[in-house]
Amino acid sequence: MNTPLAQAKIQIEKAIITFENVIKIALKKGYGVACYRLPHQDRFKLMIDTREETHTCGEAIENLPSGFIFNPFENKNAKAAYYLQAHLEMVLGDDEVKANQAEYYPLRDEINQQLSTDNLPSDWQYHQLVGNEQSTMGNREDFIQLVEKGIQQIQDGKMEKFVPSKCKKMALEHFQLMDTLWKLSCKYPNAFVSFVSMSETGSWLGATPEILIHMDREKIFHTVALAGTQAYEENMDLKDVAWKQKEIEEQALVSRYIIGILKKLRIREFIENGPKTARAGNLIHLKTTFEIDTKAINFPDLGGVMIDLLHPTSAVCGMPLKESEQFLLVEEKHDRAFFSGYLGPINTDGESYAFVNLRCMQLLKNEAIFYAGAGATIDSNPEKEWQETEMKCNTLLSVLK
């Protein structure tokens, strides 16, 4: 299949080259690459960092140059998150290439050299993390046991909610990166669709429905409480969907978590909207949106403060945070790595986004590891939570078939 994204080309000085080949050349050189499409937009953006090593933010997100943040589940502090600086930035479908000149020369020279020798990398690979191929990966029984153990802890009064997760490895046959991104983008218009690859993070692909923070051009801060899951059925009227008490409570806990943080910061001036039913491809969730005018409350660095306070929200970890986090770190058999961490473009076109890394997979050679979790409360049925994680994996699996 050759989708428009696989065919899209760009002129870099005298060379006309496909985006896919730009990505292949950059990865072969060991550079960091992020290719993404924001929710409700139709164009992909490509960012390349021409340093061979992976860097971290090092400072508050407000002070960073345009780039892409990528943080694993276990790291709380955005300053220590990985950061891909956009030495080269282009919108797929536009001729304009935004480049930080000096940093961009090595990539330009490599592209020209590769084209002149007609030597485009056929032997390229994604960045891979050595030793992070998940030596222990739980099966269905392990997941069910994990949920039962957690429910026991809730009954003992130690937690209110936890979000157990699983991962599964699948063979990737005839995988085409650009075609897959294109298909995800068409199928999930309101998701954040992305491919990100750095030498120290490995390569990840996903279509997440959940914003962690968004600081828009008007300096309005946005976040959401997203939780509760049902399968979407064709022609479903979202206004008529009924939710069970378990899902209502599960999502209310996420809203309560966010409001608790706003209270700690003494922020009373926020607009809360919801919960409403929101579609995320093959699934529907309950969603409440929160908005804060950071100019009105004179809090310009709220985005950077909230990113550290919100992550990990109780949509991916649980309530109370410390107890549920400890439970998951001890009891989950696999390493979540970047699943349920966050990622997104920072200080790009006047705005910053971090999305929760859900509905994602890690790319390995000829195979991928899929990750999914499901919020569990005292009313959870372990078998149903397992089925929910299977449906979540289908978000990506359905476009790979």
Ligand SMILES: C=C(O[C@H]1C=CC=C(C(=O)O)[C@@H]1O)C(=O)O
């Ligand atoms: C943890 C995941 O989803 C979260 C976001 C929306 C709904 C969720 C739920 O119903 O459990 C989860 O809280 C995941 O997709 O792996």
